[in-house]
Amino acid sequence: MTAAVVMTPVSAPVADHVLVVALDGALDYTNAERLRQDVEAALGGERHELVLDLSLLSFCDSTGIRILLAVRKLLQERNGAVTLAGLNPRLTRIFTTTGLINGFAVAPGLAEAVDMVVARSTPR
Template sequence: MSPLTITTRDAATGPVLEITGDLDHHTAPELRKAVERLTLAAGQRLVLDLARLNFCDSSGISALLSARSLATEQGAGMALAAVPANTARILRIVGLDQVFTIHDDVSAATAADSSDPSCRQTIV
């Protein structure tokens, strides 16, 4: 089990949360709290960088959905970046690849035109 670490930084499009470790039943509340502490402006995009995510269970998926809901409530968008293959597979199986905007990496997710569907990652 890898401890969860969440690092926040700003990009031109809005905040980027780098999530490292395991996102599970025990740590999902940490992600929820980190997102709740953010102030998102309408038109911004919250990016969750999952490049260093080791494990994500159903509680972690629920926390990702909560982050998306909070961003939407504040008039912001949300994108996932660098989704690991095992998590991407789960998102695809349950149809959440159609709910989340997913990018290959943070630079694509924070590009000004990343709302363009051609910038999105295809989950296989």
């Protein structure tokens, strides 16, 4: 069976400028470009914070990382960021080995990730 990755919106107590989605499956060369289009469509023109729950993502290759970097760049241009939650050991490995883990905010779980984004976005 060809790898599939499914993007599901997650309801979370966050402001309108934050998009929270969960990825389920395997993000690889065969589906990364389509996912990038889906994520960018879901972000629309206004949202500038993205929280990705990766706890159900079993695999991510360099093509997947490439599209996450493309989304990160888009949100940086909007003064936002990408926050990753729930990386399994294999995902942690590829993100750490490539050094790219430092390009993202990383949280152990979705709740912590949402807290990080809310804290970052709320004027104090």
